Amino acid sequence: MEDNRSLIIKRVSRWMAPFIFLYGVYLALYGHLSPGGGFPGGVVVAAAFILILLARGEPAALSKIPYAVAKELDALGALLFLGVGLAGIGVSGVFFANFIQEFLPGQPLEWFSGGTIIINNVAIAMKVAGSIFLVLYFLSVLRISGEGEVGFSSLEEK
């Protein structure tokens, strides 16, 4: 496919993407203290990769976040979230109990004050970032390979 994207967009997206990524991580890590949280943080992290996907094409995006990594992020995020819930049963005897809060309360309004909330936010951010990137990626793959044939054939070849 002929690459006819403008130079300005390619340049600017190269500078913007790391900051967008960092902002997403910030939103996820400080979600329990300020507006934000796991879901918005994950969406913003995914937006950084989607910007690269749209501005510089599929290979550039996949060099930053390979397909397998996004897929594993998706599943690992969900497993981490579930793991926090099961650890609650293991430590305090209640599903999703805030077991870190019980032992290490931390100061209110400090970063370390939410107990398991921080881990949950990170887990949700991983899950959301992985799956939203994958949804957009699949749409782009299907559009590029979609000459009459429906399916994931182009993906399996890679």
Add this chain to the structure above:
Amino acid sequence: MNFLLPLVVALPLGGGFLLALLPGRFLKFSSFFFVLVAISILLSSILLLPGTGYYEIGGWIFPLGINFSLDGLSRLLLLMIALVGFAVSVYSASYMDLYTSRIRFYALFLLLWAGLNGTVLSGDIFNRYVYVEIAVIASYILVGFGCAPHELKAALKYAVLGAVASAFTLLGIAVVYSITGTVNIAQLAARFSNFTEPVFIGSPAFFAGFLLVLGFGYKSAQAPLHVWQPDAFSAAPASVSAMMSSALVVIVGIYAMSRTVFTAFGVVALLCWLMVFLGLCSVFLGLYYSAKTDRPRRVLSYQSISQVGYVLLAVGLGGIVYSSGESLNLSIWLLVGGLFHLLNHAFFMSSLFLALGSAEFNTVDVDCCDAGQGIFVDLPLVGCVSAIASASAAGIPPFAGFISKFIIIAATWAAGFPFIALLLVFSTLGALPVFYRYISRALQGQSPVSRRPVTLLMKGSLIFLVVLVVSASFLILPPLRSAYLDSAAVSLLEERPYEEKINEWEKIIKDAGDSDRKTGGIEQ
């Protein structure tokens, strides 16, 4: 046993995401792991059967936090899902040889199962909506699993209509929240029972209930809203059709609907009439279309619509009789009939779909299977299972399907609806020739070319299901009936769940409001 309550949702969820992590080359291991997870869910559902109670997730006190609640109805349905799900998982461990990327199938199937268990257990209507979405979104993908154009088309149709239905449900929940200020089912029951104004057409409460019934009616494929169901069940892999017809449609449709209309709203007669209307339409439209077609998958799908119609009709009539206050006994009998038919439907429909799937597995000749001529000639066991399940579905006397239909019809007659009872007698008689033709066509004529033998795992799960179909009759014997079916019906009709706890809580809120008003804490 209390910690098992969140585990029945966490187990399939965790198993599903672990399987999604596995690379494709661990095929044998993933099948083994999948069946292992299914067995552990079945075991925990059996262990949960004796008790009732609720579980506060994260230790948040009862009406405030998210909670799971287990009562007479939900423990029965949990076991039903687990029995059918176990049989279908064992079956698909070898049936899915027909498809590629089986690990994804296993992962999605477990997510579907987690959604169903969560729908049954969750104690507030918003979380129930989320679990319903988990289950149906997994099923959208499972319907189109083969990725052939007609399969993707059916999945897209199902997904679009399902999204419309979800919008209805969500709007209904929003209206309920704006009226009462809560989404917890037990709290809703308390607040709706304190409502002084009656629910009439045009009142916000009726509007909310109407939206919820319509949304869940779409997902349970009730008659005017059933258009997605025959296409989806014809396109999906047989094991998915079996799980969807026996568990998904019933749980996210009938269970969610009756929990809303009965427990949360407190038996509103107008909404019950709506359920009766949907049920009657499905009984007859399903029968009519299943008589018109020859293609086996479609016969079974339309029959499934018709049989679920009986359940909805019986449950709705039970609500009407209960709210008129004439006879508690009759309304309980109507509900017992409906719930018993629901269990029977789950067992015979899943065995019918799995038997048909075995015939499709046996031959590669899709056209021949689609015509339904002679597909069971070379498969005596599969034919036998099909015949027994059809006999139960058609309502032939010694089988459980007869008993449940008989209870429904007799109780409808006794409750003073002789016209509806006569209509049901006609439709029951009408189902006989449909199933007779289905079985006789499948057992006569040239058998298609056989390629793959039906494996031991598939045979085992078919035998397991047919034993369930036959032994379901024992559930109506008095000791078992009063222990399970009656308590399920009573928990749907009469129980205001955890009334004392809720009243205590409402009092705390009221006192806090009063003291704030005295000190001027809240500006009016």
